Amino acid sequence: MEGVDHLAFERNKAQFDVDEMKIVWAGSREDFELSDRISRLVASDPVFRKDDRAALGRKELFKNTLRKAAHAWKRVIELRLSGEFSALEPEAYKLRAFVDQPAFTDLHWGMFVPAIQGQGTDEQQQKWLPLAYRMQIIGCYAQTELGHGSNVQGLETTATFDPKTDEFVIHSPTLTSSKWWPGGLGKVSTHAVVYARLIIDGQDYGVHGFIVQLRSLDDHLPLPGITIGDIGMKFGNAAYNTMDNGVLTFDHVRIPRNQMLMRVSQVTREGKYVHSNVPRQLVYGTMVYVRQKIVADASVALSRAVCIATRYSAVRRQFGSHNGGLETQVIDYKTQQSRLFPLLASAYAFRFVGEWLLWLYTDVTERLKAKDFSTLPEAHACTAGLKSLTTTATADGIEECRKLCGGHGYLCSSGLPELFAVYVPACTYEGDNIVLLLQVARHLVKTVSQLSTGNKPVGTTAYMARLEQLLQYHSDVKKAEDWLKPNVVLEAFEARAARMCVACAQNLSKFSNPEEGFQELAADLVEAAVAHCQLIVVSNVYALSLLHKHLGDFISTGCIDPKQGSLANEQLRNLYSQVRPNAVALVDAYNYTDHYLGSILGRYDGNVYPKLYEEAWKDPLNDSIVPDGFKEYIQPLLKQQLRNARL
Ligand SMILES: CCCCCCCCCCCCCCCC(=O)SCCNC(=O)CCNC(=O)[C@H](O)C(C)(C)COP(=O)(O)OP(=O)(O)OC[C@H]1O[C@@H](n2cnc3c(N)ncnc32)[C@H](O)[C@@H]1OP(=O)(O)O
Numbered sequence: 001m002e003g004v005d006h007l008a009f010e011r012n013k014a015q016f017d018v019d020e021m022k023i024v025w026a027g028s029r030e031d032f033e034l035s036d037r038i039s040r041l042v043a044s045d046p047v048f049r050k051d052d053r054a055a056l057g058r059k060e061l062f063k064n065t066l067r068k069a070a071h072a073w074k075r076v077i078e079l080r081l082s083g084e085f086s087a088l089e090p091e092a093y094k095l096r097a098f099v100d101q102p103a104f105t106d107l108h109w110g111m112f113v114p115a116i117q118g119q120g121t122d123e124q125q126q127k128w129l130p131l132a133y134r135m136q137i138i139g140c141y142a143q144t145e146l147g148h149g150s151n152v153q154g155l156e157t158t159a160t161f162d163p164k165t166d167e168f169v170i171h172s173p174t175l176t177s178s179k180w181w182p183g184g185l186g187k188v189s190t191h192a193v194v195y196a197r198l199i200i201d202g203q204d205y206g207v208h209g210f211i212v213q214l215r216s217l218d219d220h221l222p223l224p225g226i227t228i229g230d231i232g233m234k235f236g237n238a239a240y241n242t243m244d245n246g247v248l249t250f251d252h253v254r255i256p257r258n259q260m261l262m263r264v265s266q267v268t269r270e271g272k273y274v275h276s277n278v279p280r281q282l283v284y285g286t287m288v289y290v291r292q293k294i295v296a297d298a299s300v301a302l303s304r305a306v307c308i309a310t311r312y313s314a315v316r317r318q319f320g321s322h323n324g325g326l327e328t329q330v331i332d333y334k335t336q337q338s339r340l341f342p343l344l345a346s347a348y349a350f351r352f353v354g355e356w357l358l359w360l361y362t363d364v365t366e367r368l369k370a371k372d373f374s375t376l377p378e379a380h381a382c383t384a385g386l387k388s389l390t391t392t393a394t395a396d397g398i399e400e401c402r403k404l405c406g407g408h409g410y411l412c413s414s415g416l417p418e419l420f421a422v423y424v425p426a427c428t429y430e431g432d433n434i435v436l437l438l439q440v441a442r443h444l445v446k447t448v449s450q451l452s453t454g455n456k457p458v459g460t461t462a463y464m465a466r467l468e469q470l471l472q473y474h475s476d477v478k479k480a481e482d483w484l485k486p487n488v489v490l491e492a493f494e495a496r497a498a499r500m501c502v503a504c505a506q507n508l509s510k511f512s513n514p515e516e517g518f519q520e521l522a523a524d525l526v527e528a529a530v531a532h533c534q535l536i537v538v539s540n541v542y543a544l545s546l547l548h549k550h551l552g553d554f555i556s557t558g559c560i561d562p563k564q565g566s567l568a569n570e571q572l573r574n575l576y577s578q579v580r581p582n583a584v585a586l587v588d589a590y591n592y593t594d595h596y597l598g599s600i601l602g603r604y605d606g607n608v609y610p611k612l613y614e615e616a617w618k619d620p621l622n623d624s625i626v627p628d629g630f631k632e633y634i635q636p637l638l639k640q641q642l643r644n645a646r647l
């Protein structure tokens with residue numbers, strides 16, 4: 001029934017104030033009001049409609065994306081959402097989020113602009129940023145090649161300095177050096193930050209960033225020497241196919257010398273290479289920025305899936321009817337709770353760790369401005385590790401939510417297949433998740449090895465300073481309630497991470513060649529890195545479900561014994577019972593509109609069945625009662641069977 005809240009009985013069970021929780025989730029009252037206003041604005045604008053997306057072909061889908069991006073930009077300007085012409089302001093960023101359709105603009109604002117901001121000199125910023133802010137040029141981030149993505153130092157594109165003309169010659173010497181994947185490149189970008197090996201006088205100075213114009217600003221045709229196209233359909237139907245991930249090759253394309261991004265190092269008019277007094281790793285700075293953004297976005301994607309699965313689990317009933325009464329809501333099954341509630345807790349935990357990481361990133365940025373580079377390794381390890389941890393858990397979590405919704409979860413109208421397809425590349429882009437965990441492992445091993453030299457570990461590795469104590473530790477949990485004490489949980493996680501790191505460091509020391517040891521022990525190192533990253537995120541339900549999942553680690557490192565493991569599980573069951581009456585209210589606190597959720601199963605009013613039924617009839621296949629192709633392919637078959645039957 002329209003207008004009836006089928007989930008009201010669930011909402012009445014809540015033991016906390018949902019409106020207050022909405023503010024906690026949003027970050028502040030101001031943020032809540034902004035999100036609320038902008039999500040409604042997007043939901044009520046017909047251009048931002050998205051329920052027809054799954055049925056569109058690639059070309060229509062792409063054109064629809066261009067239309068939405070242009071309309072969003074118009075709205076930003078008309079409503080003066082940002083006060084000035086920049087989509088980096090929170091209002092514009094939220095508008096993009098609620099439009100919920102990946103587009104070239106993500107790479108323009110999310111990577112091209114930050115690359116110039118982070119790696120360009122003041123002069124370069126003054127020249128390029130105003131053009132980019134007004135979108136008079138549209139840029140992308142062209143780093144990955146056909147042959148190399150993870151191994152950035154292995155890129156093959158060259159930028160050779162020509163002292164005669166004071167230019168760089170950008171060239172793709174091999175097929176594998178073709179740029180491959182950059183979003184926005186395929187059909188839209190007029191410019192790119194291209195990563196290429198700097199060659200001066202035959203000497204290779206490694207990978208640097210260059211601003212290269214790709215297309216004419218008049219007719220959008222590629223400039224001479226440039227070949228560009230889209231790399232083709234990707235996983236899922238609509239999903240990430242709204243994006244024109246592209247291929248690009250250069251045939252001796254010339255750019256002025258001042259288009260090399262020169263904040264980190266410079267090439268003079270005479271062709272002299274000069275390295276500034278800043279760490280070379282700043283060339284990787286844009287990736288640190290985007291990884292932090294990706295962590296912040298993980299809680300959004302996971303919370304959407306959890307919201308759908310929680311509401312639907314309260315609506316869906318199977319088995320358990322007595323005397324013709326109602327069947328059991330599937331959310332009341334303990335197995336459903338043990339799969340769903342840890343994800344609900346993870347979404348909240350990721351929301352808070354995202355806030356913390358933003359603080360860390362802001363802090364390191366301020367320090368960099370003041371030429372303090374001391375916290376850069378920690379910022380790199382945290383952004384890389386948490387990007388890996390949260391995107392893996394979110395991608396797995398979305399898929400679990402699909403299964404939690406049974407058969408109907410497999411329908412596009414559940415919103416879950418598309419959410420999964422659009423999200424899952426986050427495990428690969430901006431650094432493959434395993435490659436990133438290996439970066440964390442290097443940081444941890446380095447930290448352990450420096451302990452003997454008296455180096456005091458700081459930031460998220462500070463617990464290593466208590467190594468002796470952590471190596472002696474054995475949990476003193478005696479009853480299930482003991483697991484509710486935050487310190488008890490935290491110490492168990494610290495001891496587990498510390499012991500796994502120390503074990504790796506000890507095993508590494510047995511190798512005469514450390515690099516060989518690192519390769520050999522990579523799988524253990526990745527597990528130690530995961531243990532460390534989980535420690536950063538721990539909080540109650542989330543932590544105990546992790547402890548249960550990784551019980552083997554905790555027992556084998558001697559941090560807890562099997563009895564204490566069972567007590568943790570018992571406590572977890574108690575916590576699930578406490579979450580149960582609050583579950584629907586906890587997902588209401590995300591304050592998502594039905595437009596944004598894009599899911600019939602997750603509708604706010606829980607009116608699932610009539611709407612699912614209605615939606616089915618909208619499928620283009622139901623436009624005609626007898627399908628196209630009947631006469632050619634079905635009728636002859638039927639007639640033939642009839643003939644055979646007569647024989
Ligand atoms: C409206 C607006 C919308 C906006 C919306 C925003 C969202 C936006 C959506 C995006 C949507 C998807 C967009 C995908 C876009 C791509 O995917 S872009 C391509 C991303 N590519 C990658 O992430 C490649 C992954 N690979 C790497 O990062 C590096 O090559 C590796 C793996 C770190 C290896 O680096 P390496 O230099 O070969 O080797 P290594 O010896 O390990 O490192 C050297 C030193 O540098 C350090 N280091 C390495 N990396 C870093 C770093 N990043 N920082 C600092 N130090 C570092 C190491 O710790 C090491 O330090 P020391 O031990 O020597 O002290």
Ligand SMILES: Cc1cc2nc3c(=O)[nH]c(=O)nc-3n(C[C@H](O)[C@H](O)[C@H](O)COP(=O)(O)OP(=O)(O)OC[C@H]3O[C@@H](n4cnc5c(N)ncnc54)[C@H](O)[C@@H]3O)c2cc1C
Nearest residue numbers: 141142143144148149150181182183425428429430431434
């Ligand atoms: C949707 C999408 C959008 C993208 N957008 C952009 C963009 O805008 N700009 C851009 O420049 N790039 C972009 N990329 C490229 C992306 O950054 C790379 O794909 C990513 O960094 C992974 O690199 P790769 O493809 O080379 O994977 P590979 O490194 O080839 O990974 C293959 C396998 O090898 C393993 N592996 C690799 N190295 C190691 C190692 N040292 N130790 C152990 N295992 C290892 C990996 O774990 C993985 O299992 C995008 C990619 C996708 C999917």
